[in-house]
Amino acid sequence: MNSLSGATPTPRRPRRFKRLRLRTKLILGSLLLLASLGTGMGFASYFSMDSYLTSQLDDQLQRSAFGAANFIKMRPPQNPNGSPPNPLDAPGQGEGILSARIINGSLDAKGGWVDPVSRAQHSFDEADVPILKALTPGAAAANYTMSMGEYRLLAIKAADGSTVIAGLPLTARNNTLSSLRVILIFVALCTLALSGVIGTLLIRRSLRPLEHVSAVANGVASMPLDAGQVALVDRVDPSDNETEVGRVGYALNRMLDNVAGALAARHLSELKVRQFVADASHELRTPLTSIQGYSELVARTEQLSEAGQESLQRVRSQAARMSGLVDDLLLLARYDESREVEMAEVDLTQLLIETVSDMQISDVAANNDAVHHWEIKVPDEPVLVQGDESQLHRVLMNLLSNARKHTDPGTEVVAGLSRSADGSAIVTVTDNGAGIDADFLPEIFSRFARADAARSGTDGTSGLGLPIVKAIVEAHGGKVQVTSVPGRTEFLIRLPGDSK
Numbered sequence: 001m002n003s004l005s006g007a008t009p010t011p012r013r014p015r016r017f018k019r020l021r022l023r024t025k026l027i028l029g030s031l032l033l034l035a036s037l038g039t040g041m042g043f044a045s046y047f048s049m050d051s052y053l054t055s056q057l058d059d060q061l062q063r064s065a066f067g068a069a070n071f072i073k074m075r076p077p078q079n080p081n082g083s084p085p086n087p088l089d090a091p092g093q094g095e096g097i098l099s100a101r102i103i104n105g106s107l108d109a110k111g112g113w114v115d116p117v118s119r120a121q122h123s124f125d126e127a128d129v130p131i132l133k134a135l136t137p138g139a140a141a142a143n144y145t146m147s148m149g150e151y152r153l154l155a156i157k158a159a160d161g162s163t164v165i166a167g168l169p170l171t172a173r174n175n176t177l178s179s180l181r182v183i184l185i186f187v188a189l190c191t192l193a194l195s196g197v198i199g200t201l202l203i204r205r206s207l208r209p210l211e212h213v214s215a216v217a218n219g220v221a222s223m224p225l226d227a228g229q230v231a232l233v234d235r236v237d238p239s240d241n242e243t244e245v246g247r248v249g250y251a252l253n254r255m256l257d258n259v260a261g262a263l264a265a266r267h268l269s270e271l272k273v274r275q276f277v278a279d280a281s282h283e284l285r286t287p288l289t290s291i292q293g294y295s296e297l298v299a300r301t302e303q304l305s306e307a308g309q310e311s312l313q314r315v316r317s318q319a320a321r322m323s324g325l326v327d328d329l330l331l332l333a334r335y336d337e338s339r340e341v342e343m344a345e346v347d348l349t350q351l352l353i354e355t356v357s358d359m360q361i362s363d364v365a366a367n368n369d370a371v372h373h374w375e376i377k378v379p380d381e382p383v384l385v386q387g388d389e390s391q392l393h394r395v396l397m398n399l400l401s402n403a404r405k406h407t408d409p410g411t412e413v414v415a416g417l418s419r420s421a422d423g424s425a426i427v428t429v430t431d432n433g434a435g436i437d438a439d440f441l442p443e444i445f446s447r448f449a450r451a452d453a454a455r456s457g458t459d460g461t462s463g464l465g466l467p468i469v470k471a472i473v474e475a476h477g478g479k480v481q482v483t484s485v486p487g488r489t490e491f492l493i494r495l496p497g498d499s500k
Helices: 022-074 126-133 171-221 244-301 306-337 348-367 389-405 465-475
Strands: 098-103 112-114 142-146 149-157 163-169 344-347 373-377 384-387 412-419 425-431 479-485 488-495
Touching (some): 022 098, 022 149, 098 149, 171 244, 244 306, 348 389, 348 412, 384 389, 389 412, 465 488
Antiparallel strands (some): 098 112, 142 149, 149 163
């Protein structure tokens, strides 16, 4: 069997990602890598900004807290009862400053917070007092949710033993971080979209030669390479062999050159074999005719013993068989050279009825009572086709003879004829014999292919009957196929309908 015509193995179903095209994989991979890098850079930028703004707040808190402590220490009380000054009045306090003082566990009435918009001073709400009292002097600044919003608070120990608290609102910091998040997300999405478009264009441009390689390979794969002269003219355009795609195209061109050379050598060998068969067949016809003629002459003119007559009859039958084989070879040789057929209108219905009738008579004459059961199924209307009546008769005779030779006596053989929806003529020959070995089915229309062991027949055959059927049917523009299971074998011929 020609390796070029072998069945293509069914590939395993790949996973979902593996089913994606290479172009899609490259684009998705690039976008995923870019998204990962962008996400990492975005997080780094965001947290760096957060750290920077928090550090600025902490520096301001340090200055505000120590400034308030020094202000209280340096300024004397402003009223007779000795109450210290308000720490909010200390110089250099930031916008929206919060300032408080804890003396002996109690919140000093002085202090409060400044509205960053109106710059008005406000006293603490009762809900804020526990938060302020819980602060530990010397601890790092931390974020707290107060009644007036989120603040970052810092507590220090003053020289007189009291606790001085400074706080700044987190509104500006949070707004800055929120704006940064929006900007980072917007820039990331725009970058991904732009990268996707540019990457798609670049990858498509880069893979376009590979698509051409695929198109050339698919075109060659769809060509019939099993027989005849095959012209592999498609090639990949020369490109830079230093690139991966260029090397693939170069390798494919070399492979096609090699295959084309092998096919040309095979075709030349086939032509030589066919020419030899045709020449040998022509040369054999003359001596075979002489053998048959002299055998007839001896049978008529000589008195032979019973054994001699039997031997002479054997010579005559084998000469006739050899002559039939030569005729078959010459017919196949003619179809190899040219598939032109002299077309005329043929009534397939009448031709099938006559052929089955002839086969019935031949079956009875050959097997006496051990005959097959023949049946014909034809439509009421005649089925007409364009073709060579004698050649189509030979097709039908070969199929019916094949069914008779390779099945047991008593087998039912049904010859059917019908018209398909597209107007084609459908001829079927079906039997309920033992069936054909599945391993032999792919070779059944090959020349000299015989598998007597696959079916129950014992008659010798040349192995050319079905190849002749195939050659004649294809010369008429039709197709022949066979299906077989134990208990049912069907040969089906499809011929173009009469175009008149």
